[in-house]
Amino acid sequence: MFPVHNSCSLWEVVRLTREVLQVQLEEAGYELGKPIVHNIDITVAEGEMVGLIGPNGAGKSTTIKAILDLVDYKKGKVHIGGAKQRYAYVPEQPIYYNYLTLWEHLELAAAAFEIEQQQFKQKAEQLLTLFKLESKVHHYPGQFSKGMQQKLMLIIAFLLEPDVYIVDEPFVGLDPRATIDLLALLTMEQQRGAGVLLCTHVLDTAEKICNRFVLLHTGTIVAEGTFSQIQHLAEMDEQATLLQCFDRLTE
Numbered sequence: 001m002f003p004v005h006n007s008c009s010l011w012e013v014v015r016l017t018r019e020v021l022q023v024q025l026e027e028a029g030y031e032l033g034k035p036i037v038h039n040i041d042i043t044v045a046e047g048e049m050v051g052l053i054g055p056n057g058a059g060k061s062t063t064i065k066a067i068l069d070l071v072d073y074k075k076g077k078v079h080i081g082g083a084k085q086r087y088a089y090v091p092e093q094p095i096y097y098n099y100l101t102l103w104e105h106l107e108l109a110a111a112a113f114e115i116e117q118q119q120f121k122q123k124a125e126q127l128l129t130l131f132k133l134e135s136k137v138h139h140y141p142g143q144f145s146k147g148m149q150q151k152l153m154l155i156i157a158f159l160l161e162p163d164v165y166i167v168d169e170p171f172v173g174l175d176p177r178a179t180i181d182l183l184a185l186l187t188m189e190q191q192r193g194a195g196v197l198l199c200t201h202v203l204d205t206a207e208k209i210c211n212r213f214v215l216l217h218t219g220t221i222v223a224e225g226t227f228s229q230i231q232h233l234a235e236m237d238e239q240a241t242l243l244q245c246f247d248r249l250t251e
C-alpha cells in the first residue's frame, strides 16, 4: 500500500473517534483457500462518505459481500457502530419479492425494523413523492424498470435511518433528477451523522462528494486517503482528476 503523506489532521482525529463502520478483513472469498480479497482495512466515520473504487474485478463487490457476511468464507472482523448499530445496504442489482407490492415492501421493512407507524407513513410518503413513485405504490416491483427498482431499494434504506449506508453503484440506473435527489438525501443523512460507503465507477461524481477514497486493485487496497492525498500518492498535481489518479495508481 502507498503511504499516506501528511500527518494526522483535525478531521482525522474526529474521524478516528467516531467510526460507524470498521472493516478488517485478512481475507475473503468464495472458496476456502482461494481468497479474492486480502488485507482490507476500511473505516467510515460519522458523517463521512468513503468512496470504494477500483477497476473491474478488483474485488469491490466481494469486499461489500464480506462486510455483509455474504461470502463463503472470510477471516477478519466487521463492526457497525453508531447509536442503533444498524446498516442499510443498497445493492447494485435490486432485490425484491415478486408477490409483494411496493407499499408492502415498505411495510415489511417498517415491521422488521420496528419503525413507529406514523413516522413510517410520513417518511415513506415523502420518499415516494421525491422519487416519483406515488402512483406505483400498489404495483409489483417485478414490473418496474431497473431505475424504479433501484429507487425502491433506496427508499427502504432511507426509511431505516441507519448508522451506515453501504451503497453499490447507485448512479448507473438512475435518471439525472433522481441522482441529484439521491445525493441531496445522502448529504442530509451525513448531516444527521450517518456514514456512507459508496462503491462506484462514476469517478467524476465520487470526486465531488466523497470525503475519502479506498482504491482496490487485484484484491487489495493500493491507495487510500482524501482526494488531495490520492493526487499526492499518484504523484500528480492538484489539477489531476480522480480518474487520472485512478489510471496512474492501477497501471
Ligand SMILES: Nc1ncnc2c1ncn2[C@@H]1O[C@H](COP(=O)(O)OP(=O)(O)OP(=O)(O)O)[C@@H](O)[C@H]1O
Pocket (backbone or CB within 6 Å): 030, 036, 054, 055, 056, 057, 058, 059, 060, 061, 062, 063
Ligand atoms: N460468486 C463468485 N464466485 C467465484 N468468484 C467470484 C464470484 N464473484 C466474483 N468472483 C471473482 O472475484 C473477483 C472480484 O470480483 P468482484 O465482483 O468483487 O469485483 P468488482 O471490483 O466488484 O468488479 P466490477 O467493477 O466489475 O463490479 C473476480 O475475479 C471475479 O471473477
